[in-house]
Amino acid sequence: MTRREAWPLAALAAILAISAAWWALALWPLPADTPDWLQRARFVCFGAMRDTLPSAAGWTLLIGEPLAMLGALAVIWREGLVDGLRALWRSRPGRTALAAASTLVVFGLAAAAGRVYAGTRGVAFDPTRPTAEAYPRLDRRAPPLDLVDQRGDTLSLARFRGRPVLVAFAYAHCVTICPVIVHDALAAQQRLAAPRPAVIVVTLDPWRDTPSRLAAMAQAWQLGADAYAASGTVEQVERVLNDWEVPRVRDTASGGVTHGALVYVVDAAGRIQFAAGTGADLIAQLVGRL
Numbered sequence: 001m002t003r004r005e006a007w008p009l010a011a012l013a014a015i016l017a018i019s020a021a022w023w024a025l026a027l028w029p030l031p032a033d034t035p036d037w038l039q040r041a042r043f044v045c046f047g048a049m050r051d052t053l054p055s056a057a058g059w060t061l062l063i064g065e066p067l068a069m070l071g072a073l074a075v076i077w078r079e080g081l082v083d084g085l086r087a088l089w090r091s092r093p094g095r096t097a098l099a100a101a102s103t104l105v106v107f108g109l110a111a112a113a114g115r116v117y118a119g120t121r122g123v124a125f126d127p128t129r130p131t132a133e134a135y136p137r138l139d140r141r142a143p144p145l146d147l148v149d150q151r152g153d154t155l156s157l158a159r160f161r162g163r164p165v166l167v168a169f170a171y172a173h174c175v176t177i178c179p180v181i182v183h184d185a186l187a188a189q190q191r192l193a194a195p196r197p198a199v200i201v202v203t204l205d206p207w208r209d210t211p212s213r214l215a216a217m218a219q220a221w222q223l224g225a226d227a228y229a230a231s232g233t234v235e236q237v238e239r240v241l242n243d244w245e246v247p248r249v250r251d252t253a254s255g256g257v258t259h260g261a262l263v264y265v266v267d268a269a270g271r272i273q274f275a276a277g278t279g280a281d282l283i284a285q286l287v288g289r290l
Helices: 003-027 036-046 056-076 078-089 092-121 177-191 211-220 234-243 280-288
Strands: 165-170 198-203 227-230 248-250 257-259 263-266 271-276
Touching: 003 036, 003 056, 003 078, 003 092, 036 056, 056 078, 056 177, 078 092, 165 177, 177 198, 177 227, 177 263, 177 280, 198 234, 211 227, 263 280, 271 280
Parallel strands: 165 198, 198 227
Antiparallel strands: 165 263, 248 257, 263 271
């Protein structure tokens, strides 16, 4: 097998492995002694805690991101991928590997379907479904946020001291979960009385979402006068994302970023109080708890 055939197959295997891990995190039943950080991670990524099923935004992420990555792979390496699969099929070990992979995919889908069926049977009575009143409070100092907004101005949390801020993370080329994240943050902002929180959307893709593109992004996301798209150099944005503990995985071939739904609720003193997922009502209620 040539390198031209091996690289697309390796990328396909990586996509399947990442997707399997993502689905396991979202759907695997959690025991009663599960650490709080894991429960929070599940809710932030998929809108679910303990044994509850993902929210609509969570399902969008689970289904849309793998399809987007597979689509990008098919566009970028179509011929190499087809030739690689044919090369595997021509050998007995290759056919065995394809059969094993297919069996694992079918088994995984069947297990996911069973998990969904079991979850929907009692979802209306699930006491672990998170509410704003029971939501875990983080109460930690917000890291610096020194980036540039769509107007070319320096953007920092100190600029909003004395009022709440919603800090969300998305990127322009994302057509699955990112529009939901931005919409919910803006909808929560509009549902609150004065002083309404500012909304800051930090890009997850500084390679393409450069400062010169922020104005177009703000228009596409329909950001109002009190909402900001933020970017900077790759190094600046990556440092901010690391400091804010934003989980993400970037596909260097396609440029796509696999990530969860994350909206931080920052209080008037500049402290992160909550890490929400999606849901305008939930986000607005969490601001009300500040």
